[in-house]
Amino acid sequence: MSIVLQSPSRKASRVNAFIGRAFSRPSFVIGFAILALSIALALFPQLLAPYDPLAFDLSAIQQGPSLAHPFGTDNFGRDVLSRVIWAYRVDMQMAFFATIFALLIGVTVGAFVGYYGGIADTIFGRCVDAIITFPFLVLVIAIVAVLGPGLINMYVAITAVNWVYYARLTRAEIMAQKSNDYAAAGRVLGYSDRRIIFRHLLPNAISPIIVYWMTDMALAILLGSSLGYLGLGAQPPAAEWGVLIAEGRNFLLTAWWMSLMPGIAIVLTGLGFSLVGDALADLLRPKGR
Amino acid sequence: MSQIEKETVLDIRRLRTEFGLTERPLVAVDDVSFQVKAGEILGLVGESGSGKSITLRSILGIVRPRGRVKGEILWKGRDLVPLDEAALRRVRGREIAMIFQEPMSSLNPLLTVGLQISENLAAHTDLDAKARKARAVELLDMVGIPAARDRLGDYPHEFSGGMRQRVMIAIALASNPQLLLADEPTTALDVTIQDQILRLIQALSRDLGMAVILVTHDMGVVAETCDRVAVMYGGRLCETGPTADVIGDARHPYSLGLLRSIPRDVAPRTLLYSIPGAPPSLNALPAGCAFTARCPVAGPECRDVRPNLGTAGKNRQVACHHREQALIHFSAREAAQ
Amino acid sequence: MSQSIHQAATPLLAIRDLFMRFEKRRSLSDTLAGRPRQVVSALNGVDLDVMPAETLGIVGESGCGKSTLARCIAGLNRPTSGDIRFEGESVIDLKGARRRGYNKRVQMMFQDPYTSLNPRMTVRDTLREAITVHRMREGAGIDRRVDELLDLVRLPDGAADKYPHEFSGGQRQRIGIARALSLEPTCLVADELVSALDVSVQAQVVNLLLELQDSLGLTVLFVAHDLRLVRHVSHRVAVIYLGAIVEVGPSEALFSRPMHPYSQALLAAAPSLDPTARRRAPALSGELPSPLDIPPGCPFHVRCPHAAERCRQEKPALRPVGHGMTACHFAETIGGA
Numbered sequence: 001m002s003i004v005l006q007s008p009s010r011k012a013s014r015v016n017a018f019i020g021r022a023f024s025r026p027s028f029v030i031g032f033a034i035l036a037l038s039i040a041l042a043l044f045p046q047l048l049a050p051y052d053p054l055a056f057d058l059s060a061i062q063q064g065p066s067l068a069h070p071f072g073t074d075n076f077g078r079d080v081l082s083r084v085i086w087a088y089r090v091d092m093q094m095a096f097f098a099t100i101f102a103l104l105i106g107v108t109v110g111a112f113v114g115y116y117g118g119i120a121d122t123i124f125g126r127c128v129d130a131i132i133t134f135p136f137l138v139l140v141i142a143i144v145a146v147l148g149p150g151l152i153n154m155y156v157a158i159t160a161v162n163w164v165y166y167a168r169l170t171r172a173e174i175m176a177q178k179s180n181d182y183a184a185a186g187r188v189l190g191y192s193d194r195r196i197i198f199r200h201l202l203p204n205a206i207s208p209i210i211v212y213w214m215t216d217m218a219l220a221i222l223l224g225s226s227l228g229y230l231g232l233g234a235q236p237p238a239a240e241w242g243v244l245i246a247e248g249r250n251f252l253l254t255a256w257w258m259s260l261m262p263g264i265a266i267v268l269t270g271l272g273f274s275l276v277g278d279a280l281a282d283l284l285r286p287k288g289r
Numbered sequence: 290m291s292q293i294e295k296e297t298v299l300d301i302r303r304l305r306t307e308f309g310l311t312e313r314p315l316v317a318v319d320d321v322s323f324q325v326k327a328g329e330i331l332g333l334v335g336e337s338g339s340g341k342s343i344t345l346r347s348i349l350g351i352v353r354p355r356g357r358v359k360g361e362i363l364w365k366g367r368d369l370v371p372l373d374e375a376a377l378r379r380v381r382g383r384e385i386a387m388i389f390q391e392p393m394s395s396l397n398p399l400l401t402v403g404l405q406i407s408e409n410l411a412a413h414t415d416l417d418a419k420a421r422k423a424r425a426v427e428l429l430d431m432v433g434i435p436a437a438r439d440r441l442g443d444y445p446h447e448f449s450g451g452m453r454q455r456v457m458i459a460i461a462l463a464s465n466p467q468l469l470l471a472d473e474p475t476t477a478l479d480v481t482i483q484d485q486i487l488r489l490i491q492a493l494s495r496d497l498g499m500a501v502i503l504v505t506h507d508m509g510v511v512a513e514t515c516d517r518v519a520v521m522y523g524g525r526l527c528e529t530g531p532t533a534d535v536i537g538d539a540r541h542p543y544s545l546g547l548l549r550s551i552p553r554d555v556a557p558r559t560l561l562y563s564i565p566g567a568p569p570s571l572n573a574l575p576a577g578c579a580f581t582a583r584c585p586v587a588g589p590e591c592r593d594v595r596p597n598l599g600t601a602g603k604n605r606q607v608a609c610h611h612r613e614q615a616l617i618h619f620s621a622r623e624a625a626q
Numbered sequence: 627m628s629q630s631i632h633q634a635a636t637p638l639l640a641i642r643d644l645f646m647r648f649e650k651r652r653s654l655s656d657t658l659a660g661r662p663r664q665v666v667s668a669l670n671g672v673d674l675d676v677m678p679a680e681t682l683g684i685v686g687e688s689g690c691g692k693s694t695l696a697r698c699i700a701g702l703n704r705p706t707s708g709d710i711r712f713e714g715e716s717v718i719d720l721k722g723a724r725r726r727g728y729n730k731r732v733q734m735m736f737q738d739p740y741t742s743l744n745p746r747m748t749v750r751d752t753l754r755e756a757i758t759v760h761r762m763r764e765g766a767g768i769d770r771r772v773d774e775l776l777d778l779v780r781l782p783d784g785a786a787d788k789y790p791h792e793f794s795g796g797q798r799q800r801i802g803i804a805r806a807l808s809l810e811p812t813c814l815v816a817d818e819l820v821s822a823l824d825v826s827v828q829a830q831v832v833n834l835l836l837e838l839q840d841s842l843g844l845t846v847l848f849v850a851h852d853l854r855l856v857r858h859v860s861h862r863v864a865v866i867y868l869g870a871i872v873e874v875g876p877s878e879a880l881f882s883r884p885m886h887p888y889s890q891a892l893l894a895a896a897p898s899l900d901p902t903a904r905r906r907a908p909a910l911s912g913e914l915p916s917p918l919d920i921p922p923g924c925p926f927h928v929r930c931p932h933a934a935e936r937c938r939q940e941k942p943a944l945r946p947v948g949h950g951m952t953a954c955h956f957a958e959t960i961g962g963a
Contacts, residue, residue: 180741181737181738181742182741182742182743182745184736184742185742185743185805187701187702188700188733188734189805189809190725190729190759190760190809191755200744200747203746204744204746336824449913451913479687479688479851479914480853480892481891481895481908481909482913483895483897484894484897484908485908485910485911487897488905488906488907488908489908492906506824506825508899509854509896509898512897512899512900513898513901513904513905532901533902537901547825547826548899550825550826550828551825552854552855552858557858557859557877557878558836558859558861560837561832563833564829564830567794567795567827568824568826568827583826
């Protein structure tokens with residue numbers, strides 16, 4: 001009986017060892033801390049934000065940073081810190097939803113065309129070429145313009161373009177893994193194609209995809225904020241970093257904090273994703289022969 | 290050529306090459322001493338991790354700066370170990386040349402073969418351009434490349450694996466080296482091509498009086514090509530001697546076992562002798578004999594006390610505490626079969 | 627035709643006139659210029675019988691098609707034409723459950739110990755998967771079977787829950803053997819099973835294979851380039867050149883008295899452990915022609931020292947000569963039969 005139990009416990013100890021190695025890297029620790037804080041802010045803004053982000057206070061319009069308002073106030077007297085904190089909810093959601101569907105679709109498509117090749121692969125190649133010839137942002141803006149502004153439409157637009165990048169990456173990884181003899185062994189053992197793709201090839205191909213996903217979430221925040229700034233993403237008065245920066249753009253000289261503070265939040269969160277992504281890239285690299 | 294005429298050109302004394310931290314070094318080559326005479330082919334045999342390739346690379350200092358080389362490497366009486374990079378470069382490729390297992394990685398894919406030979410000639414001789422071209426054709430001809438003149442303008446990828454190795458040898462010969470270091474030159478080749486290259490190296494050594502150190506893992510290659518052999522295990526020498534003597538009458542338990550694990554003079558489909566376990570990794574070597582863990586005759590002292598390379602008959606050396614037991618062990622096995 | 631040697635027994639595997647051609651991708655410029663697609667002929671009409679419970683060695687140089695043949699038999703490649711019959715039934719177009727049923731009987735072991743195991747699965751996961759997919763055992767029987775298999779290939783206790791990178795090359799090949807045996811096959815295809823291993827470890831794996839074959843009554847196709855090993859393990863040997871069998875016969879007869887000039891050259895070129903058998907000239911000159919452009923007539927005639935006009939015109943058929951079959955017009959005179 002003990003033999004049966006051995007396997008999971010050994011796996012658990014490997015997971016522990018992995019976590020141990022991860023947290024011995026300063027870059028991972030910093031990135032992880034930033035992301036943990038970001039997620040906490042996104043989940044519980046009501047507990048952490050000092051003021052109501054939408055409450056006007058006409059007695060305190062465009063006040064500079066102070067003890068009462070560490071990030072200052074905006075042109076309606078709203079507390080910028082509270083607005084930046086509430087914006088975490090929107091922006092972290094953007095990071096996730098603008099990428100997760102692209103990831104799922106792209107990985108599935110990429111895995112199949114990478115494994116089967118042939119005509120499906122050729123057609124896929126043409127599609128990819130067609131989509132990546134357009135600049136990413138231009139294409140997304142065009143799709144949003146057709147669908148109309150708003151968060152959901154923005155997710156649809158980004159996913160419609162972004163899945164291609166995941167599919168391309170997955171295809172290349174699967175093709176590389178497919179040439180290994182363990183894939184051939186799976187075929188000789190009579191395993192189904194689905195089993196070979198999802199149980200054997202994909203787990204070995206997934207690390208770079210996860211790493212890419214991390215950086216892509218950072219990019220999604222930038223993209224979402226850009227669209228918010230242009231008025232195509234989240235709509236005011238909702239707090240979203242791009243929207244916040246846009247609101248402050250007319251007051252850059254008089255009330256610089258209105259744009260700077262959300263800007264710092266973008267950079268910091270992006271940095272968090274990048275640091276974790278980088279550390280994972282190192283950690284997930286398969287151990288040498 | 291008689292035995293007396295040959296002079297020792299390379300004399301390696303207590304060579305030690307280590308990598309990594311100074312406090313906890315990985316010793317890849319440990320206390321290795323041997324000599325090579327002019328016109329002689331020495332086979333350096335061992336498995337993965339035996340230190341055979343590192344020994345070869347230490348001679349030319351191409352393990353530096355990551356590796357630290359200690360001991361003496363006397364090239365015609367002059368010690369190469371203390372030389373700086375610039376001084377070494379004058380020896381490298383001129384007096385001592387080297388060829389590798391994978392010629393494609395040491396040839397420049399963007400330059401024609403003629404140009405690469407010519408480059409080496411320009412660096413090491415004072416021939417003019419026309420003479421260099423003539424010499425390049427001569428060299429390609431010498432290494433057995435058909436229609437040499439027409440192939441000067443070809444790029445490395447236009448040659449087959451065997452032909453590329455010939456080109457490598459031609460480039461190495463451009464400077465009239467007196468010592469050729471060959472690092473598994475035929476491992477990537479097929480047997481018929483391997484045979485051609487080995488015969489070529491043999492002929493060149495004989496005709497040019499060039500010394501050769503041939504690193505290989507294949508005892509068969511040694512048997513057919515080398516005059517003398519040095520067997521390495523775990524970074525140390527365990528046995529040296531004339532090829533026929535070592536192969537016909539090995540003394541070290543490792544060489545005895547290795548030779549018996551190759552099918553020879555045994556009935557087909559009978560079990561072969563097999564050395565248990567796997568070659569050790571460099572960070573797990575015992576203080577004593579590196580072969581202790583896999584040795585059938587190891588005693589308690591083997592783990593702790595390093596056996597010295599001691600004389601065992603004419604021109605032969607063996608590093609083992611239990612030579613007699615080893616011979617008895619293996620001859621008893623033979624008798625039992 | 628090949629039945630003539632084994633008239634008594636019916637072959638387990640009968641391979642008839644097997645061709646395998648790979649079309650190379652045309653570049654755009656080739657397509658525009660209307661150049662035809664280049665075709666690599668990996669197999670060029672292979673005829674071969676594999677008898678139950680025998681070890682059939684398949685030898686040849688790289689690019690001769692021996693691995694392609696192995697992969698066709700295991701069902702990894704679909705031949706362009708010809709037939710493979712297993713117990714009298716064609717297996718080329720098997721699909722789904724019938725393909726699985728065939729592969730349950732015919733398993734394959736691979737050359738590279740580093741890529742042939744899924745690095746993210748423990749040995750137990752790997753073996754359990756094969757056992758459960760084919761419902762070889764149920765419930766607690768699965769883990770008992772895993773332990774049995776590991777015992778069978780002599781892996782130490784506790785190996786089951788380790789990952790491939792925790793094992794040496796030799797141990798990984800044993801895991802590969804265990805995986806193949808988990809389906810309790812009749813026939814094993816071993817594609818260069820030991821050629822990536824250190825010499826001292828090769829013997830361990832070869833011994834294991836010999837023992838398993840005897841105890842389990844397996845049929846083994848031993849594909850390798852090392853003639854010494856093939857000779858040692860095989861009952862019969864087939865020599866393959868440019869995708870066709872040039873000679874097949876009982877191992878000892880073929881090795882002691884090869885009939886085909888290519889077999890003769892291959893044997894002469896293989897490094898022997900006898901230092902007195904040295905040669906100055908290579909056993910075979912020239913190189914393997916490109917499989918893109920196989921010479922007409924006898925494919926070996928461009929390198930053959932005995933080639934006559936007839937060899938350039940007429941492709942010799944595999945026919946009984948001496949103890950086996952040879953594809954040479956002049957086998958009687960050349961082989962001295």
